[in-house]
Amino acid sequence: MxxxxxxxxxxxxxIPGIKDDKGLNDVLKSDCKIVFILxxxxxxxxxxxxxxxxxGKMAFINVDLLEGFSHKEIVVEYLKQNTQAxxxxxxxxxxxxxxKNQGFYTIHRFFLIDSLSFHNLDRQIKISKxxxxxxxxxxxxxxxxxxxxxxxxxxxxxxxxxxDDVIAALKARATAISSTNAEVWAM
Numbered sequence: 288m289x290x291x292x293x294x295x296x297x298x299x300x301x302i303p304g305i306k307d308d309k310g311l312n313d314v315l316k317s318d319c320k321i322v323f324i325l326x327x328x329x330x331x332x333x334x335x336x337x338x339x340x341x342x343g344k345m346a347f348i349n350v351d352l353l354e355g356f357s358h359k360e361i362v363v364e365y366l367k368q369n370t371q372a373x374x375x376x377x378x379x380x381x382x383x384x385x386x387k388n389q390g391f392y393t394i395h396r397f398f399l400i401d402s403l404s405f406h407n408l409d410r411q412i413k414i415s416k417x418x419x420x421x422x423x424x425x426x427x428x429x430x431x432x433x434x435x436x437x438x439x440x441x442x443x444x445x446x447x448x449x450x451d452d453v454i455a456a457l458k459a460r461a462t463a464i465s466s467t468n469a470e471v472w473a474m
Contacts, residue, residue, distance in 0.1 A: 289418055292374075292392055293440055293462070295320050295345070296419070300463040301453070302442065303472045311335060313469050314344075321345045323376060323465055329355035336370040347374040347394060350382050360385035367391070380415035393417040394442065399429055408436055419462070425452070427459035434460045450474055 296302075299320040305311050306325045314322050315338060322339050324332070324346060332353060339346040348366060356362040360381060366372055367389040374392030377383050383393040395417035399405050412420065418440075422433055425443025433441055443456035444465035453464050453474055466472065 289392075292418060296440055296442075296463045300457065300461075301472055301474055302463055302465040303469070304444065304465050304467040306467050310467065310469070311338060314472070315339070315342045317472050319344060319472060321347065321463075324348045324372075325352050325467065327353050329353070332366070333370045336372050340371045345373040346371070347376050347392070348372050349376040349396070350386075351377050351379065351396075358382075363389050363391070374418075376421065380411050383415035383417055387416060392419075394419045394421050396421045396423065396444075397433075398423050398445075399433075405432065408433065412437060412439070421465060425456050425461065425464065427455045430456055430459035430461050447471065 302321045302323055303314045303319050304323040304325050305314050322344050324335055327335050336346045350362055363385040375386035376394045376396055378396045383395055386393045395415045397420060399422055419442055420439050421442040421444045422429055423445030425445055425447045430441060430443055440462035442463045442465050443461040447456055447464050447466050448468055456464055
């Protein structure tokens with residue numbers, strides 16, 4: 288199961304991150320295979336996921352950004368019972384651990400803003416045991432540091448704005464790129 292996710296990431300390294308209904312409509316017309324859902328509420332998340340699934344794409348929900356949910360592990364159980372989501376993104380190890388227990392693919396988001404957050408990476412990965420990690424910002428130097436610490440597939444996100452950024456991140460050994468910029472999706 289995990290190998291199929293890795294294969295999809297390698298064959299389709301651009302992952303759209305959608306943050307509103309316009310992004311959703313745009314991504315439904317794209318050739319991407321995986322979509323990061325960065326918005327939604329308790330009332331509409333099932334519908335958003337369903338549209339993505341109906342277009343033949345995998346849906347990953349960022350549980351940290353859903354409105355109307357508590358930031359407790361019960362949200363993951365709700366999503367498993369009420370959506371067809373394939374995976375969960377979160378910056379919280381406890382949420383990812385709960386998502387793993389529910390059978391979701393998991394992506395641990397790391398905001399690497401200083402040396403403390405970078406040095407905390409190992410401990411957090413040990414707790415969450417994610418399938419992949421997403422690092423923000425997705426800059427080449429940061430990617431190279433993380434590849435020295437972890438063998439997990441790395442998704443570069445945050446401030447990956449154009450073709451040059453995408454190429455640089457992939458050269459630095461990122462497996463895939465996540466972006467909310469629709470121009471990046473078309474690459």
